[in-house]
Amino acid sequence: xxxxxxxxxxxxxxxxxxxxxxxxxxxxxxxxxxxxxxxxxxxxxxxxxxxxxxxxxxxxxxxxxxxxxxxxxxxxxxxxxxxxxxxxxxxxxxxxxxxxxxxxxxxxxxxxxxxxxxxxxxxxxxxxxxxxxxxxxxxxxxxxxxxxxxxxxxxxxxxxxxxxxxxxxxxxxxxxxxxxxxxxxxxxxxxxxxxxxxxxxxxxxxxxxxxxxxxxxxxxxxxxxxxxxxxxxxxxxxxxxxxxxxxxxxxxxxxxxxxxxxxxxxxxxxxxxxxxxxxxxxxxxxxxxxxxxxxxxxxxxxxxxxxxxxxxxxxxxxxxxxxxxxxxxxxxxxxxxxxxxxxxxxxxxxxxxxxxxxxxxxxxxxxxxxxxxxxxxxxxxxxxxxxxxxxxxxxxxxxxxxxxxxxxxx
Amino acid sequence: xxxxxxxxxxxxxxxxxxxxxxxxxxxxxxxxxxxxxxxxxxxxxxxxxxxxxxxxxxxxxxxxxxxxxxxxxxxxxxxxxxxxxxx
Numbered sequence: 001x002x003x004x005x006x007x008x009x010x011x012x013x014x015x016x017x018x019x020x021x022x023x024x025x026x027x028x029x030x031x032x033x034x035x036x037x038x039x040x041x042x043x044x045x046x047x048x049x050x051x052x053x054x055x056x057x058x059x060x061x062x063x064x065x066x067x068x069x070x071x072x073x074x075x076x077x078x079x080x081x082x083x084x085x086x087x088x089x090x091x092x093x094x095x096x097x098x099x100x101x102x103x104x105x106x107x108x109x110x111x112x113x114x115x116x117x118x119x120x121x122x123x124x125x126x127x128x129x130x131x132x133x134x135x136x137x138x139x140x141x142x143x144x145x146x147x148x149x150x151x152x153x154x155x156x157x158x159x160x161x162x163x164x165x166x167x168x169x170x171x172x173x174x175x176x177x178x179x180x181x182x183x184x185x186x187x188x189x190x191x192x193x194x195x196x197x198x199x200x201x202x203x204x205x206x207x208x209x210x211x212x213x214x215x216x217x218x219x220x221x222x223x224x225x226x227x228x229x230x231x232x233x234x235x236x237x238x239x240x241x242x243x244x245x246x247x248x249x250x251x252x253x254x255x256x257x258x259x260x261x262x263x264x265x266x267x268x269x270x271x272x273x274x275x276x277x278x279x280x281x282x283x284x285x286x287x288x289x290x291x292x293x294x295x296x297x298x299x300x301x302x303x304x305x306x307x308x309x310x311x312x313x314x315x316x317x318x319x320x321x322x323x324x325x326x327x328x329x330x331x332x333x334x335x336x337x338x339x340x341x342x343x344x345x346x347x348x349x350x351x352x353x354x355x356x357x358x359x360x361x362x363x364x365x366x367x368x369x370x371x372x373x374x375x376x377x378x379x380x381x382x383x384x385x386x387x388x389x390x391x392x393x394x395x396x397x398x399x400x401x402x403x404x405x406x407x408x409x410x
Numbered sequence: 411x412x413x414x415x416x417x418x419x420x421x422x423x424x425x426x427x428x429x430x431x432x433x434x435x436x437x438x439x440x441x442x443x444x445x446x447x448x449x450x451x452x453x454x455x456x457x458x459x460x461x462x463x464x465x466x467x468x469x470x471x472x473x474x475x476x477x478x479x480x481x482x483x484x485x486x487x488x489x490x491x492x493x494x495x496x497x
Binding site: 136146147152153154155157167170171359360365 | 475
């Protein structure tokens with residue numbers, strides 16, 4: 001009889017062949033000490049963190065720390081209950097009010113993580129006669145969410161409004177409701193959805209709703225940080241916004257906001273909401289305070305984008321292929337997983353942490369060194385990061401003309 | 411698929427799928443209606459998605475993700491495609 005986990009043997013063999021003996025395992029990084037939003041001690045070395053999705057650097061905001069401490073003392077370390085049982089405190093309701101005000105929507109539901117928000121909403125919203133049309137590059141939580149739905153699930157080509165249009169046209173004579181699912185900023189390459197075009201397509205057909213996952217764009221885009229819909233000027237056309245507190249908001253938790261009149265029905269039928277413990281009061285307090293800082297964080301957004309441009313320009317000048325411009329995500333494309341791993345190890349050994357992202361978790365089968373910027377990065381830190389990228393790239397030959405050609409061809 | 415036991419896809423559908431599969435057939439196995447995507451062609455989830463996208467373009471259809479778990483062989487896919495085209 002085969003062992004339970006034998007079916008993963010090919011994957012583990014692939015992993016062993018790639019990672020080999022010794023060297024840091026990129027998926028087993030341990031932060032021995034967190035020094036600030038932008039630095040930690042890893043393997044005994046001061047390391048600049050350029051891959052934490054901590055876009056606004058709010059993880060140590062004094063106002064949030066104070067509120068979290070107070071909530072911890074007043075309400076304890078956890079609720080030990082689901083939102084529909086004993087897990088809804090005054091703080092959870094306040095946070096939902098702050099969220100609906102922030103987005104200008106009628107209703108807000110707070111989940112325990114962003115993953116659970118997608119899982120819960122996407123598996124529940126659409127019924128057996130309905131259709132979900134999702135961007136092919138959507139996050140794993142969206143794939144898992146739609147897998148739990150009884151609706152028919154159709155993928156459209158990444159950021160291709162014309163392909164979406166074609167697929168909606170094929171469904172035009174079907175009576176069911178349709179839900180388009182996109183993300184504001186796609187996490188791996190940092191590219192934005194063409195929201196204006198998608199909204200225009202949506203408006204051509206009847207019974208079509210739009211859901212946008214603003215995980216990476218909340219706090220980043222828009223004058224008040226409301227994400228891509230605010231930036232694109234079409235907030236009223238986005239029927240459901242899902243998001244997370246684990247990036248710009250600097251803590252953990254997920255949410256969905258909407259002005260759908262029957263939205264609160266979901267509180268009874270969304271299993272990922274009903275059957276899991278609610279967020280601890282200290283986390284709720286941090287999120288509530290930090291949402292205010294996000295809203296008034298215009299100066300942080302300016303610093304974030306200035307930092308993003310600096311890193312993007314610095315790495316491009318080295319001859320590296322960088323996926324997206326004008327994005328807080330700066331993803332360097334390596335020619336294959338082996339080179340990506342060697343690069344990643346060179347960086348970590350020199351004191352720079354970025355994410356190593358490999359297929360199948362990446363689009364186009366890319367092997368990526370994915371950096372994400374923080375408003376709190378200093379110019380000096382980024383100069384150091386760029387200098388280390390230059391050293392490591394030269395050492396492993398990534399900036400050599402032959403390798404650049406291979407990358408360009410790939 | 412839940413097609414009747416005797417159901418057979420048209421030779422045209424099979425031929426079109428064989429043609430598309432040429433570029434995806436890394437193992438070089440002989441393609442027959444009974445060829446299995448996972449076991450014989452070694453398709454992983456990513457390759458399945460890329461392949462399905464090409465099939466969608468070729469037949470000008472949308473293949474719902476929901477049916478993929480029931481599609482094991484080329485014949486299964488051909489029948490599924492014909493069902494979608496007929497709808």
